[in-house]
Amino acid sequence: MVGHFRGIDHPSAGQHKSSDMNKRYSLGLDYGTNSCRSLLVDLETGEELGSTVFNYPSGESGILTDSRDPNIARQNPQDYLDGMVAIITGALDQAKKSDREFDSERVVGIGVDTTGSTPIPVNADGTPLGLLEEFRSDLHAMVWLWKDHTAHEEAGEITNLAAKEHPEYLAKCGGAYSSEWFWSKILRLKRVAPKVFVAAHSFVEHCDWIPAVLSGNTDPGRTARSVCAAGHKAMFNASWGGLPAKNFLTKLDPDLGTLRDRLYSRALSSDQLAGRLSPNWAKKLGLKPGIAIAVGAFDAHMGAVGAGIKEGTLVKILGTSTCDLMIHPNQQPLADVPGLCGVVDGSVLPGYFGLEAGQSAVGDIFLWFVNHLVPDSYGGTPAAKFENMERALAVQKPGETGLLALDWNNGNRTILTDVRLSGMILGQTLHTKAHEIYRALIEATAFGALTIINRFEEFGVKVEEVINTGGLAVKNPTLMQIYADVLGRPMKVSRSGQTCALGAAIFGAMAAGAVDSGFDSVPDAQRALCRIQETVYEPDRRRHSTYARLYGLYRQVHDAFGTATWSGRVNHVMKELIAIREEQRMA
Amino acid sequence: MVGHFRGIDHPSAGQHKSSDMNKRYSLGLDYGTNSCRSLLVDLETGEELGSTVFNYPSGESGILTDSRDPNIARQNPQDYLDGMVAIITGALDQAKKSDREFDSERVVGIGVDTTGSTPIPVNADGTPLGLLEEFRSDLHAMVWLWKDHTAHEEAGEITNLAAKEHPEYLAKCGGAYSSEWFWSKILRLKRVAPKVFVAAHSFVEHCDWIPAVLSGNTDPGRTARSVCAAGHKAMFNASWGGLPAKNFLTKLDPDLGTLRDRLYSRALSSDQLAGRLSPNWAKKLGLKPGIAIAVGAFDAHMGAVGAGIKEGTLVKILGTSTCDLMIHPNQQPLADVPGLCGVVDGSVLPGYFGLEAGQSAVGDIFLWFVNHLVPDSYGGTPAAKFENMERALAVQKPGETGLLALDWNNGNRTILTDVRLSGMILGQTLHTKAHEIYRALIEATAFGALTIINRFEEFGVKVEEVINTGGLAVKNPTLMQIYADVLGRPMKVSRSGQTCALGAAIFGAMAAGAVDSGFDSVPDAQRALCRIQETVYEPDRRRHSTYARLYGLYRQVHDAFGTATWSGRVNHVMKELIAIREEQRMA
Numbered sequence A, B: 001m002v003g004h005f006r007g008i009d010h011p012s013a014g015q016h017k018s019s020d021m022n023k024r025y026s027l028g029l030d031y032g033t034n035s036c037r038s039l040l041v042d043l044e045t046g047e048e049l050g051s052t053v054f055n056y057p058s059g060e061s062g063i064l065t066d067s068r069d070p071n072i073a074r075q076n077p078q079d080y081l082d083g084m085v086a087i088i089t090g091a092l093d094q095a096k097k098s099d100r101e102f103d104s105e106r107v108v109g110i111g112v113d114t115t116g117s118t119p120i121p122v123n124a125d126g127t128p129l130g131l132l133e134e135f136r137s138d139l140h141a142m143v144w145l146w147k148d149h150t151a152h153e154e155a156g157e158i159t160n161l162a163a164k165e166h167p168e169y170l171a172k173c174g175g176a177y178s179s180e181w182f183w184s185k186i187l188r189l190k191r192v193a194p195k196v197f198v199a200a201h202s203f204v205e206h207c208d209w210i211p212a213v214l215s216g217n218t219d220p221g222r223t224a225r226s227v228c229a230a231g232h233k234a235m236f237n238a239s240w241g242g243l244p245a246k247n248f249l250t251k252l253d254p255d256l257g258t259l260r261d262r263l264y265s266r267a268l269s270s271d272q273l274a275g276r277l278s279p280n281w282a283k284k285l286g287l288k289p290g291i292a293i294a295v296g297a298f299d300a301h302m303g304a305v306g307a308g309i310k311e312g313t314l315v316k317i318l319g320t321s322t323c324d325l326m327i328h329p330n331q332q333p334l335a336d337v338p339g340l341c342g343v344v345d346g347s348v349l350p351g352y353f354g355l356e357a358g359q360s361a362v363g364d365i366f367l368w369f370v371n372h373l374v375p376d377s378y379g380g381t382p383a384a385k386f387e388n389m390e391r392a393l394a395v396q397k398p399g400e401t402g403l404l405a406l407d408w409n410n411g412n413r414t415i416l417t418d419v420r421l422s423g424m425i426l427g428q429t430l431h432t433k434a435h436e437i438y439r440a441l442i443e444a445t446a447f448g449a450l451t452i453i454n455r456f457e458e459f460g461v462k463v464e465e466v467i468n469t470g471g472l473a474v475k476n477p478t479l480m481q482i483y484a485d486v487l488g489r490p491m492k493v494s495r496s497g498q499t500c501a502l503g504a505a506i507f508g509a510m511a512a513g514a515v516d517s518g519f520d521s522v523p524d525a526q527r528a529l530c531r532i533q534e535t536v537y538e539p540d541r542r543r544h545s546t547y548a549r550l551y552g553l554y555r556q557v558h559d560a561f562g563t564a565t566w567s568g569r570v571n572h573v574m575k576e577l578i579a580i581r582e583e584q585r586m587a
Helices: A075-098 A153-163 A166-172 A182-192 A194-199 A204-214 A227-233 A247-254 A255-259 A281-285 A299-307 A363-373 A383-394 A434-459 A471-475 A475-487 A499-512 A523-527 A541-560 A573-586 B078-098 B152-165 B167-171 B182-192 B194-199 B206-215 B229-231 B246-252 B254-260 B279-285 B299-307 B363-373 B380-392 B434-458 B471-475 B479-488 B500-513 B522-529 B541-562 B573-586
Strands: A025-031 A034-041 A048-050 A053-055 A064-066 A069-075 A107-114 A119-122 A202-205 A274-275 A293-295 A313-318 A322-329 A342-345 A352-358 A402-404 A425-430 A466-468 B023-033 B037-043 B047-048 B054-055 B107-114 B119-122 B202-205 B274-275 B290-296 B313-318 B322-329 B342-345 B351-358 B404-406 B423-428 B463-470
Touching: A025 A075, A025 A204, A025 A299, A025 A499, A034 A075, A034 A499, A034 B313, A053 A075, A064 A363, A075 A204, A107 A204, A107 A299, A107 A499, A119 A182, A119 A194, A153 A166, A153 A182, A153 A247, A182 A194, A182 A247, A202 A204, A202 A227, A202 B463, A204 A227, A204 A274, A204 A293, A204 B254, A227 A247, A227 A274, A227 A342, A227 A352, A247 A255, A293 A322, A293 A499, A299 A313, A299 A322, A299 A352, A299 A466, A299 A471, A313 A434, A313 B479, A322 A434, A352 A434, A363 A383, A363 A434, A363 B434, A383 A434, A383 A475, A383 B246, A402 A434, A402 A541, A425 A434, A425 A541, A425 B573, A434 A475, A434 A541, A434 B037, A434 B342, A434 B363, A466 A471, A466 A475, A475 A541, A499 A523, A499 B037, A499 B279, A541 B351, A573 B423, B023 B078, B023 B206, B023 B299, B023 B500, B037 B078, B037 B500, B047 B078, B054 B078, B078 B202, B078 B206, B078 B279, B107 B206, B107 B299, B107 B500, B119 B194, B119 B206, B152 B167, B152 B182, B152 B246, B182 B194, B182 B202, B182 B254, B202 B206, B202 B229, B206 B229, B206 B274, B206 B290, B229 B351, B246 B254, B290 B500, B299 B313, B299 B322, B299 B351, B299 B463, B313 B434, B313 B471, B322 B434, B351 B434, B363 B380, B363 B434, B380 B434, B380 B479, B404 B434, B404 B541, B423 B434, B423 B541, B434 B479, B463 B471, B463 B479, B479 B522, B479 B541, B500 B522
Parallel strands: A025 A107, A107 A293, A313 A466, B023 B107, B107 B290, B313 B463
Antiparallel strands: A025 A034, A034 A048, A034 A053, A064 A069, A119 A202, A274 A293, A313 A322, A322 A352, A342 A352, A402 A425, A425 B423, B023 B037, B037 B047, B037 B054, B119 B202, B274 B290, B313 B322, B322 B351, B342 B351, B404 B423
């Protein structure tokens, strides 16, 4: 890509003039599971001038739970608003206080990413029901966080009906519709809280709502909808005319059919404008009114862009869960890949299918383990425990623990698309230590990662490079080396610690347009702003060969407990245990 | 049973005269895995006048280990001698210091139980090689503790050869010869430490050695051998002329054939005299020379007697591992029960087959868990952690944890007789707490216990009553209630906290003879001395019905991973993991 405008003085391609007159910045807002954070980027140099984190104050680390049902995971929309103000003003303040010259008038755009599918029931004004006095103590009126798993029965119904009447719906989302997704959650809401459902005029995704708020377009009829959220989670596809057919939704529940008319018929990629910053918010935030607000998308998809995704590059976003993203030119044929979470045109980059896979829990498994099962002899804080366990396990050889785990504490997203699975560990003796189990859990997530790569390649999507990003990639070299050894591939790590927010900032710039941002395409911006770390984790041949044997065992256990078509006697054990648990807790 | 002598003044049957002139006492010595303890019993009233514990000072809680091989578990014979003096003199001192009149001249006998198979290589004098300067730092010259699992390959060879040439040998020990047993360990020793093997004139079981020491009969040719140890662990059976045929042993290794001549051709039940207390030891210990020393036996077998075993009564000894014992009249037909550890005439009571089953680890699994995987938020000490976890899990309903575990951290003794298995837990979510896993581990051991009861009954040995004894039975009411609910039977608990030592004391009295002890049979002594606690744990019908469903799932997983004939793909996973672990640790 050569020849593009770089701003008001139109320099020639490739030249980056550094006079302050040419400075322009973009803000990326990244809403995670427990906190949100901002990144203020210099679009010329890639310098990160400010970044603030806001931990959601509600519930347990921002998650509203219910001890009677561990599947419930909700959020308070007020946390998102409070966080928005805190992280934007925080980043601007940092930049102002820095040695660098900084003028907040030169922020040209804002991009937003969030978790998903994280639908918010809203009234006709677009106000989340959870903000209304009437519903303030009703968990069902709150935001249904991505990892809420209450809707597993509804997911089964949707999958069954689609299999019978619209198999094409399933083909684009890996063969099964998930309890984590839009329609499962809404159908569940209708059933468990009909009053809340009636009060909900419409539903918006978290990633649609923040741009809508910033641009004053909260009227659900006017809110710009993300094709990333719509395509990956709501079975939206231009080829069948947008959302699933009214007839199909009506069969699930007549009220879903009616709701369809109050949702949307168009969805946009994130290089598009969701709106322009409202004067009201501009004043509150200290920004210029009218700057570009990009259409939102999911954290992983923007993270992939911030990490430098391109054809042949798998970007792994390693956090509490993982997202594994690849792209494929939308003009080239692509088989439907079973077990993928979704294949959506434009969800990552315009002109490409976004291919999304993932693991339902990675960092979350380690956090669970350190919080609940690691004695204080390893350290007084979770951070110290992690550090000391990593030191102890780093010197062990593959297979030396004798342990084998499944990474399913939160279900399996790819390749089984089944939330009604659970964790497993075997091989314990009377000598097994906590750090050995931690090693086995890391290895289990690596085996899960390998299963995803194999699935991509089995269906013709060649993985030529793996770039890792997210907290675990940056902070855990022991884990990265195990991943390199298990996967038998070099592990690259993106240099920015805030790849999602960087991707969001890139889309903020794209929405501002070439004149204001200096970039005329996403790849152009990526070349200027995305870097990988110098350290690349190389696989060791001997360790990889031991891991190849262990992976064979992992697959045996994976298939025995996870594969519905397996003819053995253990494939329903996890599901029956979950059913009994639910009966007993409800009794 | 009526009419028997009660001592020097020959009172009529049933009358227990309490003048001090008639007082007589017996001492029981109980050698466990980490410590030994004594019990001094008043044979008239059953009162326990003294009891002392001695913790073995060597190694880790008395166990000599090697970090390169977790299968190694050895002991220092010096610990046994030091313990013998400490616990005998300790108990006598306690009795003397008590308010009661006590005369150590009136101790009529000593009985001894130990772990097993715990063979000791000895020289021609009967001195354990581990006590000789030359071998003091050689782990192979030490005592091979019951839970040493290094000889799994040798166990396999013995099983294979016996299956081919002498299936009758296997029929009496559950269908497979174990790595925990006598010949496996000796064959292993020959291979890994030929110099030690050559220096070993003979081998004695721990339970043979202590009576030999006390009575001055350490010459291996004169040492009285326990039929309990010989029959359950060395394939000794009168029906085929004692130890396995010389020809059979020679095929395993010519040196085993030669060794056979330096072992024994006769083995005795514990009501028999091993010898009489030597003047030398009498002086050191403060006892009358010449008192009866009973033939030794294993802790569990004597524990069963101390707990009140009779036909139809299953005695469960719940400790670090469990032993499950029943008896069956030796005149009545009895099928060979697959998976039982052994069927030996006279090993528990004269005139009955002793039927031994067991679980390789029960308390050991809980100790492993509390020591390695329970955070300090549950308490500052293992005891406090146990207590707080038990409080938290006691209010949970069956199935509420959603967890399922296998109790195989130390292999499976009954019904699979396979040490190359490992622990397993499944059902973990991101919310699973340590006390829930502890509950799942307790339940796993209860499911293992149920599997044993079912096996007894499938082969015609009806279980009409269950009496529990051992530390866990006495100290853990939460565990006992779970056992009652899982097994669907009342759980009785023996009143003495020292059932093994009480059983040993009973045999000390039996060896002294009716005139000196006042008892003319073991059942007669049991009626006088054995009691159960008033609290009986009754099963709850609803909880039992949920556990019946969970047990179905346990059996599916048990069979999938544990049954060699299972046609699935996971049945070798545990074994392959162990093989890879060993390769990596040795590499």
